[in-house]
Amino acid sequence: MGLERRAAAPTLGAREKRVRLAVHSSRLSRREFALGAGAGIAVLGLPFAVVGQDPSQGWEQAVKKVLGDAKPIEGKVLIDMPEIAENGNTVPFTISVDSPMSETDRVKVIHIIATANPQPGVAVFRFSPLSGKATVAGRMRLARTQDVIGIAELSDGRFLTSKRNVKVTIGGCGG
Missing domain, CATH: 1.20.5 (Single alpha-helices involved in coiled-coils or other helix-helix interfaces)
Incomplete structure (x- = not known):
């Protein structure tokens, strides 16, 4: 039990x-x-850059890819960057274009190209009439002393461009 x-x-x-x-x-x-x-x-x-440029492609090909056969108007893009960048890892920039930014007269795209970087296409910025201003700011890496090219594509198909030389004391792209 x-x-x-x-x-x-x-x-x-x-x-x-x-x-x-x-x-x-x-x-x-x-x-x-x-x-x-x-x-x-x-x-x-990893294989995708901001712009998607092939690393073997030179800056001339990057510019040609943007412009095609168009002849850009020089000096209409304001590129504000330091003349000497002590560290190429983080170089500040502001790029602007004077535009009314209306539906029919506006900046559609701003391309930034660095001529001596392994991948020359740094960035592409797209705008709408609601953007208000065609101004971009940020930081970029620069491998060594080089020109930075700003190309603005307008809604009427024209292109504006400017170039700024930046002296880099310490490279930022592994160089």
């Missing part, structure tokens, strides 16, 4: 323990999954 025995929990044999251990170890932890996903996203993004 009080001597009831409970059935003992079945014990796992050595083979069953190995199988369970193998199944458990094949699961990814959250940390492993996050690290793997982050690495995969980073690797997928």
Whole structure:
């Protein structure tokens, strides 16, 4: 009457323990999954530059790709950059074009090209009439002393351009 025995929990044999251990170890932890996903996203993004220029393509080809056969009007793009950049890793810039920014008369796109960078296309900025002003500012990397070219594409198909020479004391693109 009080001597009831409970059935003992079945014990796992050595083979069953190995199988369970193998199944458990094949699961990814959250940390492993996050690290793997982050690495995969980073690797997928490496081949794509901001502009998508081929690194072997020179700055002349980058300019030709933007302009085609059009003849740009010189000196109408204001490029504000330091004359001497002590560190090419982070060179500040402001590029602006005087434009009414109406539906029919506006800057559509500003292209920035650095003539001595491994990938000359630095950035492309697109504008709408709602943009208000055709002005962009930021920081760019410059490999060494070089010209920075700003090209503005207008809504009527014309192109405006300017060039600014920047002396770099410490290169920012691995050079």
